[in-house]
Structures are given as structure tokens and as C-alpha cells.
Amino acid sequence: MSAVLAALRIARRNAWRSRGRSALIMVMIGLPVLVITAMFTLIDTMNVTGQEGMVAELGAADARLMQTPAGTVLRQEPNGASWGPGGDGAAAPSLGTAEVMALLGPGTRLIPFSTGVLRLGTEQVDALETDLRDPLTRGTLTLREGRFPSAREVAVTPALGLRPGDLLQASAATPLTVVGVVEHPHRPSLRQVVGPDLPLAPFDQFSSPGEYGTGWLADTAKPVSWTDVPTLNKAGLYVTSRAMITNSPRTPARAFDVQYMVGIGAMIVMVALETVLLAGPAFAVGLRRRRRELAEIAAQGGSAGHLRTIVLADGLVLGGAATIVATALGIGIGVLGAHVVAHWGGQVGPPDVPWSQVLGVAALGLVTGLVAALVPAVQAARQDTVTVLAGRAPAVADRPGWPLVGAVLVLAGLGATVVARRQPGSVRVLASAVLILLGLVVATPWLVGYTGRPAARLRLPLRVSVRDAVRHRSRTASAVAAVMAVTATVVAMGIGTYSDYMDRRNAYTSARPTGMLAIWAGNIGDAAWTRLRAETARRLPGVPLAAGYQAKDARGRRYALRYTMRWNGTRTRRTAAIGDQALLRLLQGRHDPQAAAALASGKAVVFDAAALRDGKLALRAGSTSGPPRKLEVPAVLATPADKHQGGALLPRALVEQAGFSTAERQLYAMHRLPADSTLWRDLAKVNSRVTIAAEEGYRNVPDAGLWGWLVGALVLVVGGTLAATRLAAADMRSDRATMAAIGAPPGTLRMVVAGQALYISVLGALVGLVAGTVTGVALSRPMTTHGTGDPATIAIPWPFVIAVVVGLPILATxxxxxxRSRLPLARRLL
Structure with missing residues (x-):
């Protein structure tokens, strides 16, 4: 029998004998493999390709055509579609069935396949107008209950919660009878009503071509290929066909991206390092339990290489088993998770496993198991056989060179961080952080020994804990380094994320205070504006409305009065409002006598200090149909209602003195519309040129991202600390038995175990805090600078940092x- 085969048999037998420790190691190695494999599988399963979604899109038809809005210039290409309003404003004619059939050629059969929304009281749901009984629609929707609808009947998707026999009351229409429940093959959360004659309402929000509008399914005599698309696009038709999907050219492979590869490499190193540090103590404890067995093998002629092979076989067996189980579970969880997530929103296709990525992750897990067992294997090869067989503890020799190597790596990482901080992108900073972490990992045994020196001044339970941690330095150093790596990563990402949030919040600016509703119209006449204003007052009863004005020259051409200034280091252009005291009161949120007096005297009231020069505001009057003009008007500085609010207000008299006429065309109010408000739709019925804007303020919040990192740190820090503590408790059985024998109470014994957790977590958290702060500060520069001259924003989320550095060690302790840690009876020789 070969030495490798014998080592594998010994490793398998030892793993089965120490099932608890083996399970712990397998969890530590397999958990990252499971999570990453599940993520890759879930993403690929939820990504429905054109081939996979072709039946749901086209049914049995050869093509699907959708009419785009009038005036849209559409261009479809294999790598995507572009659309926009026509330059000359010419509208493509609205086509009927006969015109579309003529474009597709003789032998074409069309059936309606139009999409829109159905208004059900205050809510609206997607609606599809087609006849599901037609063979061309086979496969677009699957019948789950009842039958397909005919005239004045509908089928609904399960998300609507209706059953056959229920009535559906659409707005301004007779009730529709539900006769069937249908399901989309890839979108189980879809809320849709389907029928052959629905009272469709247009989708009144932005949508891309092909989503909503009048459409058809086509059965054609010849395939609709890419050569036919330009002609159909020119007619205002968005096209999807079998020939286009099956013959779509492949996307060219992405060129080699150095930053991308560096980022992937840094991520792999971090995952492998964290796994090795968590699993390493378990292998170290296993080695100490097997010292006598290995010494007996050495006494019978086993070489140092044989001992290394036996311990490495532990890593191969446990890592291989963990990888196989985790890969299988990850694939299953990814596939099942895709269907669960799709019920909340999104789409799901057939099970799809990215085998190249999954096998790469599996290989990483296997290598991680071997690397985690590497240090114990080297220790096993160097152990003194006579000392072990005599029952004496082997002496732990410090290696003075390792702290120096660690210091060199840390200094190299710091230098690389300084250089990377001034480079675009954050990948280089993260790669530099890997060097710092590796240096700290190498220096951790020295840190453990150095911090253990004051143990003599501690109380008995903590003194025993710290001395035991220093005595078993390899086990403790791995656990401390694991906590340090997690803390450094989380603190760095927390500082970077929060700095990015603060930079965006500081850069946010608005010319209106939060909560203000603005309504304006384009170039409309006085009579049309009067009707629009009256309808607004009727729809907003009891809401005070302040008027705004637009400027026109003598020929009736509209002008916008703008000025330019710098806000938070960014060049910003604002449009000055024209109004009276009522609008000034809304913009300031209060009555300001000095600002009101300045406005009444004919001066502009400005809320941007950087825009004023010697009491003057420089304006540029611009028009789409007239020559630009430059103005310089007297102005005073005032305080706005909100911190991030800017803008300026011009009195009508000042604008009219500059040679313009003014006409009321805006309304402002401090009023928040409810989510189901139909104000825009109601006013659009009066005049289609109306525009409504509600100032919501800066809406992005960092809490979700930051506390998501905290949850991840909670699992790894507390879980890793408890795992290392349980291993230490198993190692300290003889010491705790001795303490119990001389009368130590159970509370003292628990304090000894908890002291290990406190020492490991506090030391790891403090070192990780320093490393994470350095990386986070460096990371904030590429994340918050957006061009030359833009200063970096550095912000530290103190509650988050305190929760990580202080809260997690306390929680772990x-x-x-x-x-509960049961203490078995120990046999003692008298």
C-alpha cells in the first residue's frame, strides 16, 4: 500500500472518530463554497436568455411587432436598440393590421397582442389584449385553472389572488368575468389580466419600446431576419423574431482587463485567507490530539514526510468532502432560491449552472482545506518523538524572523495604498489592502505573545485564559487573524460606503425646498393657463398656491434666466425663478423681513453665496429661438428653507426693467401628493403640456448597506470566535479539571472560557480597526472624487464602527x- 493511500485511510478514520471537529472544519471550508456557488447558480438561473424566453415571448409565432409612440426614431441592432424623439418632429403614422401585413409580405397572418394597463379603482395592473385560444399564443402563458377567456372574459395570473367566477371591475367599463388562471413561464410574480377585448389604458410612465403599446403576433411565410428590421423600424415597429434570436451574432469576448483580474484575485485571496484562518485552529487542535499517534508512527520508522502527508490528508479528505457537499447544496439552494426570489419579483428560467465558475470555486475550497492543514503538517513533521512519547508538552520556539517579514509586508502594503489612493478606481486600493492583511497575519503570533505579557496583572480566570492563549499560539493566532481580517474588511467598506453617501448627500442640491410641489406649462395662451390654474385649485382644495412667472421678449420668445456657480466643488447651473413675496416665503420656509424688503425694492434674493460678486448676480438669458443676453442685477444673500437648497428669486419689476415681459405660468405649493394621486392625469386632460415635479430631497440612505456589512461581520466574528473558543475549551479540559478539583465554582470555569473569546475578539478587532481605517480612508478618495479639482470626502460612521469594534467582541464574549461547556471527569494518576 502506498504512503498516500495509507495517509488517506488514516485521515478518513480520524475524521470519523472526531466527528464534531470534522463537522466544524467542513462547515468552515464549505460555507464560502456553498454561498458563492448558490449565488452563481441563482444569478444564472434567473438570467433568462433570448433562446430560453423565446416561447414565452413569441408563443408559436414567427415574430412579434409593437407600435412605438408617435415621433419616435427607432433603431434595432444585434447589440441593442436606441430610440428617441425625431429631430424634425415628424410622427410615424399609426399602422393598422393591413399595413403591417403589407410590410411583412404575402402569406402573413396577424393576431392582436397589445399591452397596456387596466385601472382597477386606485391601482393599475398590467394587461395583455390577445386571444389565448389562438394557436399562435401557445406557450406565452400556461393555463393552471379554468379555461382561456372569450369575449368579455378574462384570465388572471395567480399574483392577483382571483379565482374563476370572480368579477373584475375595471374603471369606466362593465365588469369582466374571470374564467381562468394563467401563469407566465418565467415571471411567477407577474400581476396581469389577459383577454381578447380589454379596455386598455396607456402606460403613463416612461417605458422602452416593445414593453407597452399596440402589437401583433405574426405567422409569416419567410423568417423575419435582421435585414428586414430597418424597414420595420422606419415604420415605427419594434420587432422580435425567432430568426433574430437564433441568428443573433455572438457578443465579442471582453478584452483582457487588468483591473478586473486584480479585483477577482484580491477577492479570491480574501475568501481563501478568511477560510484558512477559521479552519486552521481546528486542524491545530486535531494535531495536538494526535501527537502521540504520530509519534508512534515516527517511532516505527515513519519519516517527517510521512507525518506531513498524514496531516495534509486530513485537509484533503475534509476539504474534499466539504467541497462536494457544499457544491451540491449550493447548486440546489441556488436553483430553489431563484424560484423563491422570482415570486417576490424578477424572472426565472430553467436550472442553469455555470460549471466553469462552480468548478473553480470547488477547486478553491479544496485548495483552502490543504492550505489550512499546511501549518499543522509542518509542525507534525518537526515534533520531537521522544518528548511526545514521554508525555511532555513540546517547547514552542518563537521565530524571530516572522515579525520582520510581517512588518515588511505591512510597509509594502501601506506604500502601495498611498500610490493606489491617487489612481482611478478602487481595485488597486483593495489589492494593496491584501498586502497589509497578509503582513498582519504573519505578525499575529508575535502580537499574541507580546500582548500576553501583562497577564500576570489580570484576575485568575482572565490570567488562565490569556496564558493558555499564548501557550497555544498557533491556534490563537489563527483565530485572532480571522477576526482581524473580518473587522478590517468591514470597517474599510463601511468607511468607503459612508464617505460615498456623504459625498453624494453634500453634492445634492435643489432650487426648491423638500416637500414643494411645482406645476408649470409650456408655451400656452392666457386662456389655457387660466383653465389649468382653476383646475389645479379645484384638485388641491385648501392648499395655498404661489405664482411663478416666465419671461418673454417683445416677439413672444420664451427666455430662461440662468446663472452658474460651484456647489461642493462641482460646476452647477441654476434657473432663477420669477415671483413675489408668496413664493419667497415658500422658498425660505418662513417670513424674512430683510429678504422681503430687498425683493420689494427690486433686488434679486439669492440662496447661493458663491453666485454673488460684489452684491451682483450675473445672469445669462437663453432661448431656443432667440439670441442670448447677459445681465447683471443687484442681489442680496438670504437663508433658504433647506441646507442643500440653492437658487434665486427675481422680482417681476427687475425682469421687466431688463426688457422682458412676464406672464404667470407656474404654481408652487408646500404639499405632498399621495402615492395614488391622479393629479397629473387630471391636469393633462385640461392641457397636455402640463408638467408636475415634487421635490423629495435626497432619498438615498446608507443604513441598508452598512448594517448589511454588520450582519456579515456578526456571523463571521461571533461564529469564528465561538468556534475557536470551543476548541480552546476542549484543549483546556485538564486545566479546568484541576481548577474544579481545587474548588473553583462553575462561574469561574465559564469565565475562563469566556476570557478566551474576549481576548481573541478584542485583539483581532483592535488590529482590524487600524488596518480597516487605513484602507477605508484610502478607499474613500477614488469613491468620492469625480474629476480634477474635486476634493475627496472622508466620513467615518462612528455608530457602525463602534458596533463592529466594541459590540461584536462583547456579543462574542x-x-x-x-x-454551556460540560466538563467530563478526568482520570488522574496518584
Missing amino acids: VAALVT
Whole structure:
């Protein structure tokens, strides 16, 4: 029998004998493999390709055509579609069935396949107008219950919660009878009503071509290929066909991207490093339990290489088993998770496993198991056989060169971070952080020994804990380094994320205060504006409305009065409003006597200090149909209602003195519209040129991202600390038995175990705080600078940092304190 085969048999037998430790190691190695495999599988399964979604899109038809809005210039290409309003404003004619059939050629059969929305009281749902009984629609929707609808009947998707026999009351229409429940093959959360004659309403929000509008399914005599698309696009038709999907040219492979590869490499190193640091203590404890067995093998002629092979076989067996189980579970969880997530929103296709990525992750897990067992294997090869067989503890020799190597790596990482901080992109900073973490990992055994020196001044439970941690330095150093790596990563990402949030929040600016509703119209007449204003007052009863004005020259051409200034280091252009005291009161949120007096005297009231020069405001009057003009008007500075609010207000008299006439065309109010408000639709019925804007303020919040990182740190720090603590408790059985024998109470024994958790988590958190702060500060520059001259924003989320550095060690210590650790009876020689 070969030495490798014998080592594998010994490793398998030892793994089965120590099932608890083996399971712990397998969880530590397999958990990252499971999570990453599940993520890759879930993403690929939820990504429905054109081939996979072709039946749901086309049914049995050869092509689907959708009419685009009038005036849209459409161009479809294999790599995407572009659309926009026509330059000359010419509208493509609205086509009927006969015109579309003529474009597709003789032998074409069309059936309606139009999409829009159905208004059900205050809500609206997607609606599809087609006859599901037609063979061309076979496969677009699957019948789950009842039958397909005919005239004045509908089928609904399960998300609507209706059953056959229920009535559906659409707005301004007779009730529709539900006769069937249908399901989309890839979108289980879709809320849709389907029928052959629905009272469709147009979708009144932005949508891309092919989503909503009048459409058809086509059965053609010849395939609709890419050569036919330009002609159909020119007619205002968005096209999807079998020939286009099956013959779409492949996307060219992405050129080699150095930054992308560096980022992937840094991520792989971080995942492998964290896994090795978590699993390493378990292998170290296993080695100490097997010292006598390995010494007996050495006494019978086993070489140092044989001992290394036996310990490495542990890593191969446990890592291989963990990888196989985790890969299988990850694929299953990814496939099942895709269907669960799709019920909340999104789409799901057939099970799809990216085998190249999954096998790469599996290989990483296997290598991680071997690397985690590498240090114990080297220690096993170097152990003194006589000392072990005599029952004496082997002496732990410090290696003075390792702290120096760690210091060199840390200094190299710091230098690389300084250089990377001034480069575009954050990948280089993350790669530099890997060097710093590797250096700290190498220096961690020295840190453990150095911080253990004051143990003599501690109380008995903590003194025993710290001395045991220093005595078993390899086990402790791995656990401390694991906590340090997690803390450094989380603190760095927290600082970077929060700095990016603060930069965006500081850069946010608006010319209106939060909560203000603005309504304006384009170039309309006085009578049309009067009707629009009256309808607005009727729809907003009891809401005070302040008037705004637009400027026109003598020939009736509209002008916008703008000025340019710098806000938070960014060049910003604002349009000055024209109004009176009522609008000034809304913009300031209060009555300001000095600003009101300045406005009444004919001066502009400005809320941007950077825009004023010697009491003057420089304006540029611009028009789409007239020559531009430059103005310089007297102005005063005032305080706005909101911190991030800017803008300026011009009195009508000042604008009219400059040679313009003014006409009321805007309305402002401090009023928040409800989510189901139909104000825009109601006013659009009066005049289609109306525009409504509600100032909501800066809406992005960092809490979700930051506390998501905290949850991840909670699992890894507390879980890793408890795992290392349980291993330490198993190692300290003889010491705790001795303490119990001389009368130590159970609380003291628990404090000894909890002291290990406290020491490991606090030391790792403090070192990780320093490393994470350096990386986070460096990371904030590429994340918050957007061009030359833009200063970096550095912001530290103190509650988050305190929760990570202080809260997690306390939580880990409390968890270790309340965890029951049974102390078996120990046999003692008298």
C-alpha cells in the first residue's frame, strides 16, 4: 500500500472518530463554497436568455411587432436598440393590421397582442389584449385553472389572488368575468389580466419600446431576419423574431482587463485567507490530539514526510468532502432560491449552472482545506518523538524572523495604498489592502505573545485564559487573524460606503425646498393657463398656491434666466425663478423681513453665496429661438428653507426693467401628493403640456448597506470566535479539571472560557480597526472624487464602527459565557 493511500485511510478514520471537529472544519471550508456557488447558480438561473424566453415571448409565432409612440426614431441592432424623439418632429403614422401585413409580405397572418394597463379603482395592473385560444399564443402563458377567456372574459395570473367566477371591475367599463388562471413561464410574480377585448389604458410612465403599446403576433411565410428590421423600424415597429434570436451574432469576448483580474484575485485571496484562518485552529487542535499517534508512527520508522502527508490528508479528505457537499447544496439552494426570489419579483428560467465558475470555486475550497492543514503538517513533521512519547508538552520556539517579514509586508502594503489612493478606481486600493492583511497575519503570533505579557496583572480566570492563549499560539493566532481580517474588511467598506453617501448627500442640491410641489406649462395662451390654474385649485382644495412667472421678449420668445456657480466643488447651473413675496416665503420656509424688503425694492434674493460678486448676480438669458443676453442685477444673500437648497428669486419689476415681459405660468405649493394621486392625469386632460415635479430631497440612505456589512461581520466574528473558543475549551479540559478539583465554582470555569473569546475578539478587532481605517480612508478618495479639482470626502460612521469594534467582541464574549461547556471527569494518576 502506498504512503498516500495509507495517509488517506488514516485521515478518513480520524475524521470519523472526531466527528464534531470534522463537522466544524467542513462547515468552515464549505460555507464560502456553498454561498458563492448558490449565488452563481441563482444569478444564472434567473438570467433568462433570448433562446430560453423565446416561447414565452413569441408563443408559436414567427415574430412579434409593437407600435412605438408617435415621433419616435427607432433603431434595432444585434447589440441593442436606441430610440428617441425625431429631430424634425415628424410622427410615424399609426399602422393598422393591413399595413403591417403589407410590410411583412404575402402569406402573413396577424393576431392582436397589445399591452397596456387596466385601472382597477386606485391601482393599475398590467394587461395583455390577445386571444389565448389562438394557436399562435401557445406557450406565452400556461393555463393552471379554468379555461382561456372569450369575449368579455378574462384570465388572471395567480399574483392577483382571483379565482374563476370572480368579477373584475375595471374603471369606466362593465365588469369582466374571470374564467381562468394563467401563469407566465418565467415571471411567477407577474400581476396581469389577459383577454381578447380589454379596455386598455396607456402606460403613463416612461417605458422602452416593445414593453407597452399596440402589437401583433405574426405567422409569416419567410423568417423575419435582421435585414428586414430597418424597414420595420422606419415604420415605427419594434420587432422580435425567432430568426433574430437564433441568428443573433455572438457578443465579442471582453478584452483582457487588468483591473478586473486584480479585483477577482484580491477577492479570491480574501475568501481563501478568511477560510484558512477559521479552519486552521481546528486542524491545530486535531494535531495536538494526535501527537502521540504520530509519534508512534515516527517511532516505527515513519519519516517527517510521512507525518506531513498524514496531516495534509486530513485537509484533503475534509476539504474534499466539504467541497462536494457544499457544491451540491449550493447548486440546489441556488436553483430553489431563484424560484423563491422570482415570486417576490424578477424572472426565472430553467436550472442553469455555470460549471466553469462552480468548478473553480470547488477547486478553491479544496485548495483552502490543504492550505489550512499546511501549518499543522509542518509542525507534525518537526515534533520531537521522544518528548511526545514521554508525555511532555513540546517547547514552542518563537521565530524571530516572522515579525520582520510581517512588518515588511505591512510597509509594502501601506506604500502601495498611498500610490493606489491617487489612481482611478478602487481595485488597486483593495489589492494593496491584501498586502497589509497578509503582513498582519504573519505578525499575529508575535502580537499574541507580546500582548500576553501583562497577564500576570489580570484576575485568575482572565490570567488562565490569556496564558493558555499564548501557550497555544498557533491556534490563537489563527483565530485572532480571522477576526482581524473580518473587522478590517468591514470597517474599510463601511468607511468607503459612508464617505460615498456623504459625498453624494453634500453634492445634492435643489432650487426648491423638500416637500414643494411645482406645476408649470409650456408655451400656452392666457386662456389655457387660466383653465389649468382653476383646475389645479379645484384638485388641491385648501392648499395655498404661489405664482411663478416666465419671461418673454417683445416677439413672444420664451427666455430662461440662468446663472452658474460651484456647489461642493462641482460646476452647477441654476434657473432663477420669477415671483413675489408668496413664493419667497415658500422658498425660505418662513417670513424674512430683510429678504422681503430687498425683493420689494427690486433686488434679486439669492440662496447661493458663491453666485454673488460684489452684491451682483450675473445672469445669462437663453432661448431656443432667440439670441442670448447677459445681465447683471443687484442681489442680496438670504437663508433658504433647506441646507442643500440653492437658487434665486427675481422680482417681476427687475425682469421687466431688463426688457422682458412676464406672464404667470407656474404654481408652487408646500404639499405632498399621495402615492395614488391622479393629479397629473387630471391636469393633462385640461392641457397636455402640463408638467408636475415634487421635490423629495435626497432619498438615498446608507443604513441598508452598512448594517448589511454588520450582519456579515456578526456571523463571521461571533461564529469564528465561538468556534475557536470551543476548541480552546476542549484543549483546556485538564486545566479546568484541576481548577474544579481545587474548588473553583462553575462561574469561574465559564469565565475562563469566556476570557478566551474576549481576548481573541478584542485583539483581532483592535488590529482590524487600524488596518480597516487605513484602507477605508484610502478607499474613500477614488469613491468620492469625480474629476480634477474635486476634493475627496472622508466620513467615518462612528455608530457602525463602534458596533463592529466594541459590540461584536462583547456579543462574542457573552455568547461564550452563556454557552454551556460540560466538563467530563478526568482520570488522574496518584
